[in-house]
Amino acid sequence: MINTEKIVEVQNLNFSYGQVNVLSDVNMSIHLGEFLAVIGPNGGGKSTLVKILLGILKPDSGKVRVFGKKPGTSKSVGYVPQDFSAGRGFPVTVREVAMMGRALAGKGTTKAEDKDVVDKILNDLTLIDSSEKRMDDLSGGQRQRALMARALAVEPEILILDEPASNLDMIGQTRIFDLLAQLNKNMTVVVVSHDLTIIPKYATSVACVSGNVHKHDEAEVTEDMIHQSYGGVEGCPVELVAHGHPHRVLKEHDH
Template sequence: MEKLLKIEDLTFGYDKQPVLENVNLEVFEKDFLGVIGPNGGGKTTLLKLILGLVKPNKGKVTFGSDLQGRKKSIGYLPQVRHIDRKFPITVMDVVFSGAIMHDRRRSKAEIKAAAVQLLHDMGLLELKGKAVGELSGGQMQRVFLCRALISDPKLLILDEPDTFVDNRFEGELYEKLLQLNKEIAIILVSHDVGTISSHVKTIACVNKNLHYHPSNQISEEQLAEYNCPIQVITHGEIPHTVLKHHH
């Protein structure tokens, strides 16, 4: 398997307040890495460092040959919490914008055809002329996923992709990611261990430091050992959460 990126001794902080310390990680082609951790633990900052949106105080991120010129080789779906619903942009324009600035390999006609196909696959084609402000939260998230995929990335990075997503589409989203993972690597940040453990191949716990777990199964004891204080959720016929024993 070809190595897509390597993170070495990465340290970063804001105003001398450390957010990440001595982080090491390797991502290979067709990896499906789930990144978990508490709020403020550094998950989103790690993604920003990979994407080059911020620079490390120490350490480095290096890319394999498949990610050289990484702006068009990495698809990114950021957290979507607040949308200006009055902004006059259509669904097609949003998707098209994911490639038009960086993708010089294809003509505008080819990019438009790819956008149409993505919207069709996501069940959104009939909405292509609508303003994004008219969409539901789940529809909007699907549009942004199309935008992340339009440049035909080698690596897809998703930061809390279930934000705004309705329950019906959440299952469809993860099924779509499993299909995509046959061709590309995926890094998925989520607060929901139970959901992602059914889909990812490996897990990284991020809480200032990063602890890599080469499996999609992780116990409460391991989370405690990693200093990763998040809730463990299990699967079953009836949705339920396993809580600690009461004293």
């Protein structure tokens, strides 16, 4: 049963990088409790859309509201990027990374409370034994979970992830998506993904982004729907969908 409460609303959104139009006249909404997969070809504007919802990028025109507020002002949004911008070498432990989210959200009243919340999150993400390790010393999957811990420390109502499993093997990807499915019981999840094979198992809705956004607000997502989603959007060619994805998907397109 889809909840009808809209927590994200986008109206007539336009965004361009210089002379290049990336998103044109986008209208969409995200409902409470959704597990929304954002898919689309490379350069279609998936990450741009997500960054606008987060307040990292400012739209040229249009209206965007997250929990009724301007993007970037709500403390109920948790963001998990593909990786952190500092790259390797930055001296920071897993615990400190998680505490960063807590500190910026400003939700804890005492240091002890912050520590308890972070400990619980690290425990849930099976990172508690690595909490004093440097980020440099973690595997790809552990790094991704550490960034997830930082987002969860915000105690978000919506979790937005930009290709969280792109650097992971199949087992790592499944672990991350299983975890997201668990989290989806308590919060809305929006995940940008390239992998069309894993999305049908988890997402409750799907949005194809390619200059515009075509969203399926269905309770169940099938691979067929994903294909229709790509096919239904102008400038979202089937050839691009096939790029980098399993052959199985390409064959179904060919049929």
